[in-house]
Amino acid sequence: MKAKRITIQDIADRSGYSKTAVSFAFNSPSRISKEAVEKILRTAKELDYIPDPMARNFSIGRHMALGFLMPQRIEHSLMNPYMQAVIRSVAGVCQEHGYMLTLIPPLHSSVTEAVKNATVDGLITMGLTIDRSIHGILQRRHLPFVSIDGSGESSISTVSIDEELAAETQMRKVLEKGHRKIAVITLPDDAYAGSERSSDTIISRRKAGYSRALADYSMTLDDLMIASCEATIGDGMRTAEKMLDSFTPTCFVTMSDAAALGVLRLLAKRHKEEISAVGFDGIEDDGFPSYGLATIVQSARKKGAESASLLFSMIEGESGVQHITVPFSFREGRTLKENKWK
Amino acid sequence: MKAKRITIQDIADRSGYSKTAVSFAFNSPSRISKEAVEKILRTAKELDYIPDPMARNFSIGRHMALGFLMPQRIEHSLMNPYMQAVIRSVAGVCQEHGYMLTLIPPLHSSVTEAVKNATVDGLITMGLTIDRSIHGILQRRHLPFVSIDGSGESSISTVSIDEELAAETQMRKVLEKGHRKIAVITLPDDAYAGSERSSDTIISRRKAGYSRALADYSMTLDDLMIASCEATIGDGMRTAEKMLDSFTPTCFVTMSDAAALGVLRLLAKRHKEEISAVGFDGIEDDGFPSYGLATIVQSARKKGAESASLLFSMIEGESGVQHITVPFSFREGRTLKENKWK
DNA sequence: CTGTTAGCGCGTTCAA
């Protein structure tokens, strides 16, 4: 009762040619005679033949798919608008290459397992520090790999901005406006680290940048209130709410626009619009509603496109490990105001 | 120079057992002796063996991935926040099942080709009318399939709301507020149709709903100004701008929240906040900034989850074709105002 | 119960 699928063999039998001839008719028509090609293709059409894509991929050793590794629960990750923008961009490049894009969540809560089982030709991650175990698997699987905003390990390809300088810039702008009572909202630790705790995460690099800026004002990180939150609007609201319970800053400095937007939304709700907020990412450039958010702008489109292009050239063997740095800028907005309270 | 991958055969050789024994050690440890399992696994660890996921999938005839078919250029589709929310939800269910989610753009501009080559165990689409050719491929490939907001063909599984009734409700609310000069922004035709033009699209069903509501006020669709636009904020703005050139409605009725948000943004820019706008989708429920948008609310989460769950049970052979209807509601917001101009 | 042999899945590709 199990309907048998039509295989290349059926075409061969029906048309009187060999499997090989059939394969050639599809992939290298020039290798066999015109009439053979014609008859075979006609037969294939009669039988409604569709090559089994998995068998085909297995033969040629390609998956025709890139993988995007999600560091945490996928529903969470996909709430991050900056990550969405990067994924969009990666997906666009995939489409141009005739590739699919596979979203890969941790498998049985294990990123490691997910990497072992990912049926893709290459992997992109974002903000995930690659620990030894994952790195080992990638090596053994000969899986090309690009890390966006990842750790600084030199053996894997990276695409990022100068995080430390960007963070320093961000904080400096805030300090220049006279702010001293500052609340910092970082990214969640766990999302940006592998199973091994690393000291070289995106967070630590940005904190180093903050410290540099603060030093010029004889301040340190200890003079700020620091909390972490997901790069989502909802979590930004919640985090700001909690912080305001114990502290009233003159400015919120966040490590994501999403969190900053959440902060703004809460401030509006509390009628505390006099408090400033500065974001990080610049997500508004893709038709997102404009809030006039002051923020560090780094092009998600560029990051995604650079990563995917690099990955493809690694897959083609045309490129080895590279470290690409993309530019950033600071956008003055309406949400970073001169501090009048002193 | 091509580094050889470790295969099951290497483990067999090294450990002194057969390939079969090795396979059993991994998949059915109880099938062979404890010591054999132990020795084999130890050997596997020594050699850093990782089973080739493609070969494994090929053997068991599973891809361990669901596919989400994108009707148009992927970067466009992913700008649609409602689609994003659905994808998020689908991805969440996939994760629970230990599956990946593969985004499938048209291949060489052809949805048909994409469906032929998709290496997935099942397919979900959204708002795409499935034409004969696609349907045929799905049949021949025995590929389980669920259509969200799709056409009413009874041979394929669907998950949707009562589009006609929802649209009727939406328009009725507008009419009840006294609006008569109404601008309607539909979805793009092409995104919601396959290669064969179908008369039973989401757009036509909603228009039928509008007509029903209008009839009670002795009006027809011809009394409205109608344009179409992508379900994105950016396109909503552009479309509203264009419409305002030739017509000044008292209310915009849109088929997506994204378009409605674009309209609102443009109205704010033009200082025409007195004009009303009503959306369709209810995307604000996921931490999206609240604009107080009046809209038809249909849960993206529920739609995605229902679709994915149904698809999984179809894959398991536990379920056949089903038509699932999810509820909708109307949310009174601040953007639908009483018409004072008459 | 333990372990092996052989063949399968299906399209690609080498050697003839």
Next chain:
DNA sequence: TTGAACGCGCTAACAG
């Protein structure tokens, strides 16, 4: 133009 081997892990069938 083709037969046969190949990729790699799974599994029915069989032997000890």
